[in-house]
Amino acid sequence: MAIIKWAMAKYQGLGKEGNGQVSTQSGALQDQPYGFNTRFEDKAGTNPEEQIAAAHASCFTMALAFGLAKQGFTGGTLECKVEISLEKEGDGFIITKSAIGLEAKVPGMNSADFEKAALEAKVNCPISKLLTCEITLDFISFEGH
Numbered sequence: 001m002a003i004i005k006w007a008m009a010k011y012q013g014l015g016k017e018g019n020g021q022v023s024t025q026s027g028a029l030q031d032q033p034y035g036f037n038t039r040f041e042d043k044a045g046t047n048p049e050e051q052i053a054a055a056h057a058s059c060f061t062m063a064l065a066f067g068l069a070k071q072g073f074t075g076g077t078l079e080c081k082v083e084i085s086l087e088k089e090g091d092g093f094i095i096t097k098s099a100i101g102l103e104a105k106v107p108g109m110n111s112a113d114f115e116k117a118a119l120e121a122k123v124n125c126p127i128s129k130l131l132t133c134e135i136t137l138d139f140i141s142f143e144g145h
Contacts, residue, residue, distance in 0.1 A: 011035075022046060049084040049095065056098050056127045057082040063125035067117045068106060076106035085133075097134045109144040 007029070011020035019035035029046065038045030061080045068076065085097040100122065106114060122128055122137045 009034075022051075049086050052095070052098070052127075052131075053082040053084045056084075056100070056125075056131070059125040059127035060100055060121055064102075064118055064121035067121050068109070071113075071117065073106055073109060076104065076109075078106075079103045095131070095133050097136065098128075098131055100135065100137045101140050102137060103140045103142075105143040107143075107145065111142055111144055114142055114144060115139065 005025055007024045009020055009022045011018050016036040021031040022034055023030050033045035034047055037043035039047035057080050061078050064078055081101045083099045084095055086093050087096050102118060118137060122135060128135055
């Protein structure tokens, strides 16, 4: 049985002059503004790349947390920042990369086992599987034993 989550987007007007609102089932986003100026300029609001980055960061971090718990670790802190690269391609744009930066503290774990667990989470989290762009993982810091 599939778990289904939803988001809704509405856009009024067309092109650069248009603007929209995006909402999520959970209410985390409720009529959040988005448009050309929130995507390509510094206007307050959100954009698809930011939402993909949030989805990838939370999915990867959760996958890693569950993988570490499965190995018997009970404490620690994982912090991850995802940067989505949007590049011009022809008349449009393409997402070319999702770069994961990871900081972690997992007491009692060695760095080789942690790296293996993190790489497994990178490959197997559902959002990683969804993305077809390059996905990198940069170990910013790790503290174990």
